[in-house]
Amino acid sequence: MKAACGWRLALGLVVFPAGGWAHFTGEPGHDAAAARLALAWRPAPTLALAAPSSSKPAAWTLAEGPAAAFAPFAPAVRTRVVGDTLLVESDGLPAHGMMVGITAWQQQVPLPQPYAGANAWRIPLRPVPAPAGTPIRDRFLRGAIALAVNGVPIFNPQNNRGAVSAEIGELDRWGGHCGRADDYHYHVAPLHLEATTGVGRPIAFALDGYPILGLTEPDGSAPQTLDAWRGHETPGLGYHYHASETYPFLMAGFRGVVVEREEQVDPQPRAQGVREALTQLRGARITGFEEMASRSAYVLRYEVRGIPGSVSYQREGEGVWRFRFQEPAGEVREVVYRASERRGGGKGKAPSPRRER
Ligand SMILES: [Zn+2]
Ligand SMILES: [Zn+2]
Numbered sequence: 001m002k003a004a005c006g007w008r009l010a011l012g013l014v015v016f017p018a019g020g021w022a023h024f025t026g027e028p029g030h031d032a033a034a035a036r037l038a039l040a041w042r043p044a045p046t047l048a049l050a051a052p053s054s055s056k057p058a059a060w061t062l063a064e065g066p067a068a069a070f071a072p073f074a075p076a077v078r079t080r081v082v083g084d085t086l087l088v089e090s091d092g093l094p095a096h097g098m099m100v101g102i103t104a105w106q107q108q109v110p111l112p113q114p115y116a117g118a119n120a121w122r123i124p125l126r127p128v129p130a131p132a133g134t135p136i137r138d139r140f141l142r143g144a145i146a147l148a149v150n151g152v153p154i155f156n157p158q159n160n161r162g163a164v165s166a167e168i169g170e171l172d173r174w175g176g177h178c179g180r181a182d183d184y185h186y187h188v189a190p191l192h193l194e195a196t197t198g199v200g201r202p203i204a205f206a207l208d209g210y211p212i213l214g215l216t217e218p219d220g221s222a223p224q225t226l227d228a229w230r231g232h233e234t235p236g237l238g239y240h241y242h243a244s245e246t247y248p249f250l251m252a253g254f255r256g257v258v259v260e261r262e263e264q265v266d267p268q269p270r271a272q273g274v275r276e277a278l279t280q281l282r283g284a285r286i287t288g289f290e291e292m293a294s295r296s297a298y299v300l301r302y303e304v305r306g307i308p309g310s311v312s313y314q315r316e317g318e319g320v321w322r323f324r325f326q327e328p329a330g331e332v333r334e335v336v337y338r339a340s341e342r343r344g345g346g347k348g349k350a351p352s353p354r355r356e357r
Contacts, residue, residue, distance in 0.1 A: 059218030060201040060211070062238040066123055069202040069211065070149045077151035078116075081125065088121040090151025091295065092184055092271070096174050096192065099289040099300055103169035107278035108178035109311055111321065112295050119269045121147045127209030127239070127256040133229050134260070135253040138162060143264030144185065146212060146250060148204045150193055152176065153185040157249045164247055172286070175249075181273030189243030189250050191215065203243065207265045208256030212241045229253040274321050274337035284309075304328045 060069055066086050067079040078089040092113035099110065115121055121144075136145060141160045144153035159165045165187035171177055175188035191214050193203045200218030202211035210231065217223055217234065223242045226232050230252045231241040241251035259266045281304065288301035296315040301308060307328040316322050319339025326332055 061236045066205055072196050073150045084125050086123040086125050088123060088147060089116040092152055094150050094152050098184060099172050099286045101173040102177055102286040105281055105284045105286055107281050108182050109300050110178050110184040111182040113183050113271050115269045121269055123205045124209030129255060130257045133253045133255045140265060141263055143268050145265060146204045146206045148186060148190050149197060149202060154204055155185050155187050157187050157247055180277035181271035183271035191243060206251055208254040208258045210239050210241060210256055212243055214243050229255045231255050272339050274339045
């Protein structure tokens with residue numbers, strides 16, 4: 001990881017805008033830095049990568065504000081303050097690879113999502129401690145519980161059937177997969193984002209507004225005295241959670257006030273599906289995923305007992321996608337789908353059976 005230390009150090013020199021709270025972030029300097037880092041970084045083939053923390057990145061502080069934590073991912077991720085809320089816009093797709101490594105695949109694929117405008121993510125800028133926190137085990141099994149700083153939602157480590165996604169082959173090398181609306185999301189803490197953010201800066205914000213840090217404090221030391229929600233308060237950072245490499249991976253509950261409605265945090269954006277949700281393809285293993293044209297054409301490759309199949313899909317207009325299914329049995333099908341409003345992982349109008357993870 002010698003090279004990694006070099007560029008992490010370089011990131012420490014990036015100056016984040018003071019007063020960035022009140023504006024969309026998107027300074028070209030950040031974009032260039034983020035792009036260089038994205039190119040420099042290659043994922044390791046396992047979940048939950050923890051980079052060694054020998055370097056000393058510039059620590060994020062509460063005073064800097066949540067918007068600064070999202071800034072390394074501009075312009076793909078844009079932030080804006082409205083009242084006491086940070087609005088975060090993205091298309092929900094990360095700069096890193098996706099899908100490869102999944103062995104329990106529900107046949108969903110990543111589609112760009114309209115998390116923007118009135119459908120943006122909402123992070124409270126002034127989190128309110130709840131009198132008693134709220135555990136997330138066996139609760140909040142629909143929708144997101146946190147938002148990663150690269151604009152990708154994070155769901156409960158348990159899927160909506162209560163199983164721990166990371167333990168049953170549902171997740172790719174980066175800890176994500178796609179929901180019923182073909183909406184990409186993580187089910188574990190994306191520790192690999194520290195390669196871009198710098199160790200010790202937030203990798204996500206829980207939807208109660210508190211930041212989630214990786215495995216260590218900004219100085220590289222192990223967190224001391226975490227509470228029942230895997231959080232604590234320290235000077236400069238205020239209250240924050242710490243991720244873990246095993247269950248619960250994220251915070252264990254919300255220290256702050258959230259509204260729970262229909263088994264999810266309310267409100268939160270809706271994902272836009274274009275087709276019916278599918279069921280698990282037994283024996284499938286995803287072997288490749290490529291973006292053929294920016295945000296408009298993709299190929300996902302898989303195998304079933306060594307026989308290859310693929311799903312190619314391309315955008316043909318606003319909310320219109322042409323899919324080409326190459327089945328392992330040899331059949332080829334082409335279908336054009338059109339968008340319909342549907343809640344990612346939520347109780348949208350999707351027909352039963354509900355098989356979202
Ligand atoms: Zn801490
Ligand atoms: Zn899921």
